[in-house]
Amino acid sequence: MGAQFDISFVFSFLPKLLGTLSTTLLIVAGSLLTGIIVGFLVALPRLYKIPVLKIFSEIYISFFRGTPILIQLFLFYYGLPEIMKLVHVDMTRTPVLVFVILTYGLHTGAYMSEMIRASVMAVDKGQVEAAYATGMTGFQAFTRIVLPQALGIAVPVFSNLVIALLKDTSLAFTLGVMEMSGKAQTLGSLTQHFIETYIALALIYLVISFTIEKLLLVAEHHLLRHEKRNTPEKKSFKINKNWSYRRIIAELGPGKGGTGL
Amino acid sequence: MKLDPSFIWTALVQILSAIPTTLYITVVSVLIGFVIGVAVALIRLYRVPLLYPLAVGYVTFIRGTPMLTHLLLIYFGLPVLIDGLAAHFGWSFRSVSIPMIGFAYISFSITAGAYMSEVVRSGLLAVDRGQLEAAHSIGMTTPQALKRIVFPQALAASLPNLSNSVIGMLHGSTLAFTVSVVDINAKAQIVASTNWKFFEAYLAAALIFWALTFLIERVTSVIEKRINLYNRGGVA
16 A cells, blocks of 8 residues: 555645645635526526426436435536537536536535525515515515525535535546546555645645635524524524424425535 | 437446445445444533544544545555554454455545544434423433433434435545545446446446435335324424
């Protein structure tokens, strides 16, 4: 199993791996952006129950949530060029990163749309009616009343999704993208210090996901600042009141069933 | 390369033989993960001294790093550890005798354990403390109360999360190909590269996973209906 374990390698690998951090973050940012746009587009037909489109978006969500991201990566990488060939678009020169971001974008989009749908639905209908009663238009009621509340509800799920996405990017190496885990693999086989590289890799992922979590926690506190008054004790074994809230979170899928590979 | 729709079916049939491997990995990791998860969740809920920081560290580490790194760390790290110990204590057991799938089992169980502990913890937290007190007041011991009153309700509350975790592990099992275990994904790769029909093979694999996920969801919803019977009507 290669050379003797040597902790100093962990430190020497850290800067080398950090050099490819930008690729990882590019994938995360690119797919988040795609995912949010797709998510909105897909959530709307289900929220407003538009006849045919609703079925399409259900199939889309079901497929992307029902198959592993790894399979989706391969499927898009090999399938998209062939499908595009049918409409005479040549994709042989498209950089691999495009396929990767597209796949992750569509994958996250499915989860995003569920997140958007559930958080909008979690806002009490009475609030909208109250908004109408004070003479707001539908658009005003949505942007002023529903959206701010939905955002607060969505943040924990969003945070899970971003972290899951970050961790999923570790699979991009299978298509030959040199992001962090790809780099780690190369470093490992070059130096035969596999354990050290993967410890370094794990540390970097840990720090980034921790940072994302903390940042979004701040955002959540800010967005939910009006709610705090009603939830006095948090630490005790008591939730029954929050039962419905927890259910919503549960049904949203706590980000990708948890694993996020 | 030309699209060959009929090959999807051929690939599907060939990939079917790899389903048991995927299911073994999923089931083993979920079951062991659940046991680890219950232990870790109880440690965290009761704030057991010494073990508490360990449990928190474990959950944070696992949830903060990709499953792939867990697998590779175990794959490269465990043999070193085992062989080191074996040399030290003079065991005849060497890491070479661990089958490849063993690494997948161990690593995925550890991964699942961390996620399961969160599922179990939130499930237990979802049960009103008053229920435990009521059970105590009629003379049940704590283990009795936990077993008869708290756990059934916690299970009902955590079922959706549990189902998500199972699906997550099912999808995560595709990583086993990195340690040369032939699961659905690896089989699809083999079928694809021997026939040079990648798209069709992966489409077949995707369909199988989709079907398996759908099945898990259906089964869960049936169980959910049964387990939530007590919840129907009621005062809440």
